[in-house]
Each structure stands twice: as structure tokens, then as C-alpha cells.
Amino acid sequence: MVTPEHTCPWGVKALELLKQAGYQVEDHQLTTRGEVDAFMQDEGVQTTPQTYIDGQRVGGYEELVAFLGEK
Numbered sequence: 839m840v841t842p843e844h845t846c847p848w849g850v851k852a853l854e855l856l857k858q859a860g861y862q863v864e865d866h867q868l869t870t871r872g873e874v875d876a877f878m879q880d881e882g883v884q885t886t887p888q889t890y891i892d893g894q895r896v897g898g899y900e901e902l903v904a905f906l907g908e909k
Contacts, residue, residue: 839874839886840867848899849887856889859906 839846849867856863868874874886881888881895889896889905896905 839869839871841869846887848885852887852889852899852902855902855906861891 839849853863853865868877868886877886877888878884883898885898888898889902891905896902
């Protein structure tokens with residue numbers, strides 16, 4: 839989530855991890871609480887950010903760390 843008042847620290851960390859791992863990132867920023875809530879409901883998740891690689895959901899930040907550690 840990125841608003842004038844708040845930038846999600848987990849989103850920033852996830853972007854850095856992906857870039858360091860050599861991934862080209864297409865970032866879809868959620869800019870309102872309504873967008874975040876709708877995304878979480880549509881995707882059936884409890885947290886953001888969520889990472890998708892090759893169309894498959896990896897998960898949130900902790901799942902991304904685990905995924906990258908396995909590579």
C-alpha cells in the first residue's frame with residue numbers, strides 16, 4: 839500500500855528482494871484502504887503485499903523469503 843501518509847515497509851522489502859534476485863518487477867500499488875480490502879477479499883489472502891511469479895501466487899513477504907531461499 840502506498841499513500842501520502844504510508845508506504846508499506848513489507849512491500850518495499852519484497853521489491854528489493856525480487857530485484858536483488860534478478861526478477862523484473864511489475865508493481866501494482868494499492869493506494870487506498872478500499873483497494874487493499876478488495877484485493878485481499880478477491881485473492882482470499884489476509885496480508886499484503888502478495889507476490890506472483892509466472893502467474894502463480896508465491897504469497898506474502900515471509901513466503902517470498904522462503905521461496906527465494908529455495909532457489
